[in-house]
Amino acid sequence: MKLFLSILKIKPELPTRRGFLIVLFSLFLLNLACGPNKRTSSNKDISEHYNKTWKIVWEDHFNTSVLDPSKWTKIPQGKADWNNQMTDKDERCFDWQDGKLHLIGIKNTDTLVDSRPYLTGGIYTKGKFAFQYGKIEIRAKIESAKGAWPAIWMLSEENRYGAYPRNGEIDIMEHLNFDNIIYQTTHSYYTLELKQKDNPQYYGTTAINTDQFNTFGLEWYPDKLVYTLNGKPTFTYPKVDGVDSSQWPFDQPFYILIDQQLGGSWVGDVDLEQLPVNMIIDWVKVSQ
Incomplete structure (x- = not known):
């Protein structure tokens, strides 16, 4: 002009x-x-296109008293901070009340069967459901305790780019101890190994009221991840041009993990006297 x-x-x-x-x-x-030759593609254009066409393609309201085996698997014990206290065998870590799933961190009172001092429950859709692009929302209530680390997150279904963290990790929600904030974070080889945490900013924090149910969400586009809380955008992680290609492994299907984690180097020690602690899941919805 x-x-x-x-x-x-x-x-x-x-x-x-x-x-x-x-x-x-x-x-x-x-x-x-x-005129018409002007390039009109933009992040807003892409967002509006998806928003107008999204329809629910997968959901669970946990209205039965058992986990739907066609959708979910209980997370077994692993060796990482996040899953070394998980159990897929102790039913005390899973409960259904009023059409809601409770994932529970408990003090272990039977150390003859399992020597770990505390146990916790989690579920994932690995091998059963994964999606690429769209919107996911989870309505849940998180309780607080020293050493409690509830999380809602996503991992790649396949190792397209190699071993972790080359395929990325999308943390829709993580909560620590008695914090009045949640963390929403994007991990990859770019952020963890190349230490590129400011180009772009790789995480955000948002205030939360843990006394009520909240809806934790993500809008996933080909060029950005938009994290949300109660339907409002809170933090955006964009795809960036001109940087190492490992910055954007988010072009492949990811599966869902929901777990009441306990303990670890980030959250700190667990106070057994503050257990049990619940993560209460009302529903999960995925739209595309």
Whole structure:
């Protein structure tokens, strides 16, 4: 537009024909800038396209007294901080009340069967459901305790780019101890190994009322991850041009994990006297 305005400043002494030609040329440039040839693709355009067409493709309201085996698997014990206290065998870590699933961190009173001092429950859709792009929302209530670390997150269904963390990790919600905030974080080889945590910013925090149910969500587009709380955007992680390709492994299907984690280097020690602690799941919905 600045170019167009500068061209229109025709000096009075210019011949009429020459001035006429310059005006025609300037109008041609304006048409290029504002007409149908202008590139119209933008993050907002992509978002609006998806928002207008999203429909629920997968959901669970936990209205039965057992876990739906076609959708979920109980998370077994692992060796990482997040899953070394998980159990898929102790039913005390899973309960259903009023159409809601309770994932429970408990003090272990039977150390002859399992020597760990505390146990906890979690579920995932690994091998049963994964999706690429769309919207996921989880309505849940999280309780607080020293060493409690409830999380809602996603991992890649396949190792397309190699071993972790090359396929990325999407943490829709993590809560620590008695905090009045949640963390929403994007992990990858780019952030963890290359230490690129500010280009772009890889996590955000948002205030939360843990006395009530909240809806934790993610809107996943081909060019950005938009984290939400109660339907409102809270933090955006965009795909960035001109950086290492490991910045964006989020072009493949991911599965869902929901777990009441306990203990670890980040959250700290567990106070056994503050257990049990519940993570109460009302429903999960995925739209595309």
